[in-house]
Amino acid sequence: MDSLLSNVDWVEIGWASWDTLVMVGLSLLFSVVIGLPLGVLLFLTGKRQLLEQPAAYAILSFLVNVLRSVPFIILLIVMIPVTVMMIGTSLGVAGAIPPLVAGGAPFFARLVETSLREVDRGIIEATQAMGANIRQIIFGALLPEALPGIIAGVTVTAITLVSYAAMSGVVGGGGLGDLAIRFGYQRFQTDVMVITVALLVIFVQLLQMAGDRLVLYYSRR
Amino acid sequence: MIEFDQVQKSYEVGGRAIPALHATSMTISAGEVFGIVGHSGAGKSTLVRLINLLERPSDGRILIDGDNVTAYGADQLRAFRRKVGMIFQHFNLLSSKTVADNIAFPMRLAGTYSRGQIRERVRELLARVGLNDHAHKYPSQLSGGQKQRVGIARALACGPSILLCDEATSALDPQTTQSVLRLLADLNQELGLTIVLITHEMDVVRRVCDRVAVMDAGRVVEMGPVSDVFLHPQHPTTRDFVFESESIDRQELQQDLAHAEGRILRLTFRGEATYKPLLGRVARESGVDFSILSGRIDHIKETPYGQLTLSLVGGDLAVAMAALQAADVHVEVMR
Numbered sequence: 001m002d003s004l005l006s007n008v009d010w011v012e013i014g015w016a017s018w019d020t021l022v023m024v025g026l027s028l029l030f031s032v033v034i035g036l037p038l039g040v041l042l043f044l045t046g047k048r049q050l051l052e053q054p055a056a057y058a059i060l061s062f063l064v065n066v067l068r069s070v071p072f073i074i075l076l077i078v079m080i081p082v083t084v085m086m087i088g089t090s091l092g093v094a095g096a097i098p099p100l101v102a103g104g105a106p107f108f109a110r111l112v113e114t115s116l117r118e119v120d121r122g123i124i125e126a127t128q129a130m131g132a133n134i135r136q137i138i139f140g141a142l143l144p145e146a147l148p149g150i151i152a153g154v155t156v157t158a159i160t161l162v163s164y165a166a167m168s169g170v171v172g173g174g175g176l177g178d179l180a181i182r183f184g185y186q187r188f189q190t191d192v193m194v195i196t197v198a199l200l201v202i203f204v205q206l207l208q209m210a211g212d213r214l215v216l217y218y219s220r221r
Numbered sequence: 222m223i224e225f226d227q228v229q230k231s232y233e234v235g236g237r238a239i240p241a242l243h244a245t246s247m248t249i250s251a252g253e254v255f256g257i258v259g260h261s262g263a264g265k266s267t268l269v270r271l272i273n274l275l276e277r278p279s280d281g282r283i284l285i286d287g288d289n290v291t292a293y294g295a296d297q298l299r300a301f302r303r304k305v306g307m308i309f310q311h312f313n314l315l316s317s318k319t320v321a322d323n324i325a326f327p328m329r330l331a332g333t334y335s336r337g338q339i340r341e342r343v344r345e346l347l348a349r350v351g352l353n354d355h356a357h358k359y360p361s362q363l364s365g366g367q368k369q370r371v372g373i374a375r376a377l378a379c380g381p382s383i384l385l386c387d388e389a390t391s392a393l394d395p396q397t398t399q400s401v402l403r404l405l406a407d408l409n410q411e412l413g414l415t416i417v418l419i420t421h422e423m424d425v426v427r428r429v430c431d432r433v434a435v436m437d438a439g440r441v442v443e444m445g446p447v448s449d450v451f452l453h454p455q456h457p458t459t460r461d462f463v464f465e466s467e468s469i470d471r472q473e474l475q476q477d478l479a480h481a482e483g484r485i486l487r488l489t490f491r492g493e494a495t496y497k498p499l500l501g502r503v504a505r506e507s508g509v510d511f512s513i514l515s516g517r518i519d520h521i522k523e524t525p526y527g528q529l530t531l532s533l534v535g536g537d538l539a540v541a542m543a544a545l546q547a548a549d550v551h552v553e554v555m556r
Contacts, residue, residue, distance in 0.1 A: 126313035129273055130327040130379075131302035133295075140330060144317040220316045220359040 007189040012179065017199055019093050020175035023165040027097050028158050031104030035157070036150075038064070038105065039112025040138060046113070050124070050134060064106040072103050072164050076171045096165060096173030103164050108157040115149025116142055148219045155211025159204050166200060176200055223249040223272060223383065223415070228281035230267050241267040243439045244281065249417060249432075251286075251382070254409050256426035256447070257419040258462055259436030265419040268436065269385050272417060273305040274298060285383070303331055306376025310388035312368040314360040320371050321347070321356040327378045346374040350404065366397035373404065377412075384408070386418040390425055402429050406522075423466035427451055427521050435459045448521045452489050452528070452551070467517065474515070478556065481514055483534035486542075489551040490527040500529075503544045508536030530555070 042060055045053040070078065079099040083090040086098055119142055127141040143150070166177030176196045184193025230242040242264045249255045259265040270276040271283060274290060283291050290301055314323050324343045328334040334342070347353050350370040360368055369389060376384055386405070390398040406429045408414050420426060426433045426447055433450050435443040437458040443450055454460045464471055478485055490497075495518060504511060516529040533541065545552050 120311075120313065122309055122311055122313035123315060125275060126307065126309060127326075127330075129275060129302055129305070129307040129385075130330055130375075131299040132330045133299060136330050140326065141315060145315060147317060218317070220361055 005191045005195070007183065007187075007191050008195055013176075013195060013199070016174070016176045016179040016196070020162070020165055020177070020200075020203070023093050023096050023100060023168070023173065023175055024158060024161045027100035027104055027161050027165070028154070030097070030101040031108050031157055031161070032154060034101065034105040035108030036112055038109035040116065040142075042109060042113040043116040043142075044134075044138075046117075050137065064109055067102060067106040068110070072099075072167055073170065075099055075103055076168055076173075080171070091172040093174045096168040096175070099168065100161055100164050104157055104161050107160060108153055111153030111156060112146075112150055115146045115153060118149060119145045148215045151211060151214045151218060155207060155215075158207050158211070162200060162204055162207070222251045222284075222286055223417070224284040225271075226282040226284065228271060228278045228283055230264075230271060230276060231279050238279075240439050242271070245441055246281075247434065247441060247444065249415065251415050252409070252413045253431045254406070254416040254418065254429050256430035256433040257417065257436060258421060258423060258426055258433060259419075259458075260421060263436040264439040265436050266387065267439075269387055269417055269419050272383070272385060273302050273307060303327065303379040304381050305383045305385060306373075306379075306381040307385040307387065308369065308372040308376050308389045310391045312360070312365075312372045312392075314368060314371055314375070316360055319357050319359055320352065320363070323360065323371055324374045324378055327375060331379055342378065346377060349377070350374045364397075365393050366401060369393065369397075369401050370404070373401075373408075377408070381414070383415045383417065386416060386420075388420060389418065391420065391422070398425070399428075405429055423451070423462040427466065427519070429522065431522070435462065448491065448524060448526070451521055452491070452526060477514055478530075478532075481512070481532035483532050484538060484554065485514070485556040486531050486533060486545075487553040487555050488527075488529045488531065488545060489553070490529075491549075491551075492524055492526075494549050495525040495527045497548065499545070499548050499550070500531075503541050503548075504536075506544055507538070507541035509533045509538060509541045510535050 038060065042057065042064070043049060044051040045057040045060065047057075067075070076099045079102055080090040083095055083098040087094050089095045123141055123145055124137060127137050132140060165173065165175055166180065169175065169177030169179070169181045172178075176199055180193055180196040183189045184196060225245050225247050227244045227246055228242065229240070229244045231238040231240040245268070257265045257268060267276055271278055274283075278291060282289050285301070290298070293301060315326065318326065321343050324346050325339045328339045328342065343356070347356055350373055352367060352370055352374070355363065355367065360371065363371065372389075384405075390401050393401060402425060405416060405418070409416050418425065418430065430447050432445060433447050434441045435450065435456060435458055437456070442456040443454070443459045450459060451463060454463045500511065503509075511531045511533050514530040514532055516527070518525065518527040520526070542552060
């Protein structure tokens with residue numbers, strides 16, 4: 001065993017795992033906080049929706065598309081000056097979070113928009129007929145009805161962020177990706193590479209399982 | 222009372238205005254059950270949505286109890302909508318809320334009810350629609366008829382004076398339709414609720430409505446008391462609906478009539494006349510022989526009616542006609 005995994009420093013692995021957890025956790029939090037209202041806005045300003053605003057929709061949609069079409073590895077580099085401006089460094093766990101959010105929030109916003117579109121129009125109409133205002137329609141009907149879809153979206157976003165977070169190792173972000181690149185790749189320590197990948201796989205599996213359970217719990221259809 | 226004053230609605234499609242409802246004026250009295258029939262796309266859905274302004278009229282005014290609701294601001298409109306309940310073909314219940322929470326939803330939106338009031342009212346409404354045991358179920362656990370009952374309870378939550386029914390029984394089987402219609406009729410009687418009901422089934426109109434408007438291509442083509450419209454349809458669209466509801470195939474009918482001899486009459490009895498032993502007496506007095514080609518006895522709301530198609534041979538036809546008319550029977554000579 002020792003000879004097989006001779007290069008693996010378990011304490012280092014432990015810290016790297018923790019860093020990945022923090023990066024994914026925080027960037028997921030910000031992605032949801034920014035992406036949810038963005039998604040709701042995309043939905044509402046869309047064609048034949050409650051606040052149909054072709055101009056606003058076009059602008060929002062364009063922004064989201066731009067951020068989503070830039071490959072994440074490029075986004076990481078492009079974001080460096082912005083990140084330095086925002087938090088003083090582009091390195092480590094903290095430095096990875098702004099680019100992760102820049103990648104995660106628009107991704108999540110689209111997922112929110114899609115799940116809101118799947119809410120039966122009749123339900124919105126019925127809520128309007130009850131005399132609800134727009135805020136009540138959003139919080140009383142739209143979001144609760146779309147909740148399972150939104151939770152599924154959070155899960156997919158979290159998993160995407162795990163792989164993004166690993167990628168951020170390339171430009172000096174922390175975590176398992178950083179370990180995999182510095183030891184597994186640059187020093188040819190295959191055992192470190194295997195362990196980090198295995199941990200990432202387990203992490204993704206756990207996220208998916210938790211997400212699926214929550215979706216099931218909130219699905220009343 | 223609901224008044225339409227030259228109300229018109231058109232949709233912009235590709236830069237062109239497509240009329241959904243041509244200028245229409247009509248009055249629906251307080252406390253009546255008013256039916257609107259028409260094929261899909263005839264404009265009935267638009268008409269009913271104009272009442273609570275889910276659709277805004279392109280022109281004209283809508284007056285509810287004399288108030289021009291088309292001039293309402295956003296707050297007034299929301300307050301007004303609370304007094305107009307609405308039920309739907311596909312129920313439109315919130316799948317994420319329990320039955321009780323669905324019924325409580327309009328009251329929570331109104332924000333003027335205390336928790337205790339809401340709880341009490343929900344219990345009352347559940348009992349009224351016969352769903353006492355289902356308060357904590359989710360809509361997906363209910364049958365279609367039960368879902369519509371939840372829909373009705375929800376529509377009644379804020380004590381509306383008007384109930385709009387958008388094809389409310391079209392997704393239900395015949396038996397469930399019966400029971401939902403009976404519930405609507407009861408609510409109309411007990412609460413004095415004005416009910417506006419749109420449907421493509423004349424049978425629904427026959428069972429619960431007082432008056433009916435028939436729509437075709439965005440126009441009201443015929444309107445009147447259900448018994449008049451039903452028994453003596455004037456417009457071709459109305460005739461289609463009536464024949465359809467009686468499962469009469471017109472071609473088949475024509476063929477049957479071609480085999481019959483003599484005069485062919487269509488008799489319509491209403492009310493008491495339906496049960497009187499009339500035909501035998503008329504036959505004896507006038508000496509005509511008759512055979513029955515088709516016939517039915519049914520009810521329009523509570524009033525019984527009968528319709529018979531007869532062929533008459535020999536005897537004194539004039540005497541027979543006079544005798545029938547004297548007995549308050551509507552006689553239509555078909556051939």
